[in-house]
Amino acid sequence: MTIKDNLLEILRELPDGVELEVAGKTRKPEEMLEAVETGATIIGENYVQEAERARALIGDRVKWHLIGHLQSNKVKKAVRLFDMIESVDSVEIAREIDKRCRQVGKFMPVLVEVNIGREPQKSGVLPERVEELVRAISAFPNVRVMGLMTIEPRSADHEGSRCYFKQMKNIFERIKNLALPNVEMRYLSMGMSDSYRLAIEQGANLVRIGSKIFRD
Numbered sequence: 001m002t003i004k005d006n007l008l009e010i011l012r013e014l015p016d017g018v019e020l021e022v023a024g025k026t027r028k029p030e031e032m033l034e035a036v037e038t039g040a041t042i043i044g045e046n047y048v049q050e051a052e053r054a055r056a057l058i059g060d061r062v063k064w065h066l067i068g069h070l071q072s073n074k075v076k077k078a079v080r081l082f083d084m085i086e087s088v089d090s091v092e093i094a095r096e097i098d099k100r101c102r103q104v105g106k107f108m109p110v111l112v113e114v115n116i117g118r119e120p121q122k123s124g125v126l127p128e129r130v131e132e133l134v135r136a137i138s139a140f141p142n143v144r145v146m147g148l149m150t151i152e153p154r155s156a157d158h159e160g161s162r163c164y165f166k167q168m169k170n171i172f173e174r175i176k177n178l179a180l181p182n183v184e185m186r187y188l189s190m191g192m193s194d195s196y197r198l199a200i201e202q203g204a205n206l207v208r209i210g211s212k213i214f215r216d
Ligand SMILES: *Cc1c(COP(=O)(O)O)cnc(C)c1O
Pocket: 023, 025, 046, 067, 068, 151, 192, 193, 194, 208, 209, 210, 211, 212
């Protein structure tokens, strides 16, 4: 199977209203270009530097999302490179994004990353802190919360993952129902190669898939 075959198979399978994000981690820009030429419209990058290289080849015919952890010293570059930042997990980083956006007259859609499995080594805000963080970010004029993102625990079995996705959907709906100003709960980004079907069943509308597309 080629990148093209893998991607077309996934695209055919996704229900209406679910968007695919191609996770480009460690892949060569040429491989990502093949995905784009096959019909990928969103690329998720973990690292600012990798995105810079890939974007130099592919350009702005696709949307670029940051899905990896963002350090404050990389925000300036990230603001220039990305169309969405999915990994916001603190007021401080949101404030820095807002500041850098204001300097260049840009406006950044963001997702709040949730550490749904409460894993100590992982980034993301704890489930009980999501609302507080969304409320705080809503005060920043050049940043707009557009939903939530999570990376579920790797160790979880099928039922475990389902349970995490369900919790995410509950948090998502609860915050959506608050109808906060400057918050538009549109995207629930969850599910990867081994879990996207389950995530979609539980309400994901943005899935991030890497290895299932790029493996041969
Ligand atoms: C690598 C990665 C993915 C894709 O994972 P696969 O298992 O390769 O599909 C999705 N989201 C994030 C944040 C990642 O780092």
